[in-house]
Amino acid sequence: MFAVQTTLALARTIVALMFTVYASWSDYKTREVENIVWVLFAPLAFALTLAELILYWPSQLWLYGACFGLTTVFAVVLFYAGGFGGADAKALMCIALALPFYPLNEWFKPMLMEPTPVARVFFPLTIFSNAVILVFVPVLWIVIRNLLWRRRSGRKLFEDTQASESVGKRILVLITGYRMPIKRLKEKWHIYPLEDIEETSEGAPRRKLVALPKDEGRDAVVDRLETAIDNGAIRDEVWASPGLPMLILITAGLGAALFFGDIVWAVIGLFFR
Numbered sequence: 001m002f003a004v005q006t007t008l009a010l011a012r013t014i015v016a017l018m019f020t021v022y023a024s025w026s027d028y029k030t031r032e033v034e035n036i037v038w039v040l041f042a043p044l045a046f047a048l049t050l051a052e053l054i055l056y057w058p059s060q061l062w063l064y065g066a067c068f069g070l071t072t073v074f075a076v077v078l079f080y081a082g083g084f085g086g087a088d089a090k091a092l093m094c095i096a097l098a099l100p101f102y103p104l105n106e107w108f109k110p111m112l113m114e115p116t117p118v119a120r121v122f123f124p125l126t127i128f129s130n131a132v133i134l135v136f137v138p139v140l141w142i143v144i145r146n147l148l149w150r151r152r153s154g155r156k157l158f159e160d161t162q163a164s165e166s167v168g169k170r171i172l173v174l175i176t177g178y179r180m181p182i183k184r185l186k187e188k189w190h191i192y193p194l195e196d197i198e199e200t201s202e203g204a205p206r207r208k209l210v211a212l213p214k215d216e217g218r219d220a221v222v223d224r225l226e227t228a229i230d231n232g233a234i235r236d237e238v239w240a241s242p243g244l245p246m247l248i249l250i251t252a253g254l255g256a257a258l259f260f261g262d263i264v265w266a267v268i269g270l271f272f273r
Contacts, residue, residue, distance in 0.1 A: 008048055179240075
């Protein structure tokens with residue numbers, strides 16, 4: 001009997017990892033995930049989890065429903081607030097169907113610490129908090145890259161009128177993007193410009209930073225920047241962001257939660273020992 005339960009727990013864990021890894025790869029390569037991924041993921045995850053709960057933990061069925069409901073509300077709110085993409089929200093909801101609680105068995109035991117109380121009843125929250133912490137990995141890489149560019153080129157990070165932008169906007173651009181030639185920006189459709197050109201009343205072009213780039217109008221912004229460079233109004237190499245998909249961080253957060261534990265909880269524990 002225990003072997004069956006372990007098999008079910010292992011199966012839904014593998015399903016969650018398999019689908020999220022594939023979705024992350026698709027999101028990275030094409031910046032979209034086909035709905036068929038979630039159409040297959042959701043019912044399979046639900047069937048495996050429901051079977052395990054009915055057979056072994058029927059008293060936790062209500063907790064399963066509560067976890068999925070709260071995760072859905074959380075994901076939808078973040079989606080409409082602009083913090084999530086559609087694929088990110090769907091991924092978190094599907095994960096809640098597959099892994100509402102940490103899958104306690106001999107196959108998965110966090111190396112850093114025992115599953116926290118939160119992970120035992122609301123595992124998706126642990127996954128999300130890990131994803132948020134892991135954001136600092138690409139941020140650190142981007143900041144180091146910018147400092148190396150500054151040293152190598154001898155140029156200022158923010159030139160012309162960009163230097164007069166607010167400190168908050170400059171910091172946001174500094175940790176989310178880096179300089180690249182306009183030719184590369186044109187070729188890489190999934191990279192977004194973090195600056196734009198606007199005409200002043202005197203007719204001279206003014207460079208401004210764009211902290212929150214959007215899909216709409218991307219090509220028009222790139223064309224304006226290219227024209228300004230061709231006319232000699234600004235130097236080549238403009239601010240741009242690779243826009244690392246949140247889905248990749250959610251998948252990394254899932255892996256970290258399964259094999260290492262709750263990163264936030266572990267960090268807090270270091271300060272209160």
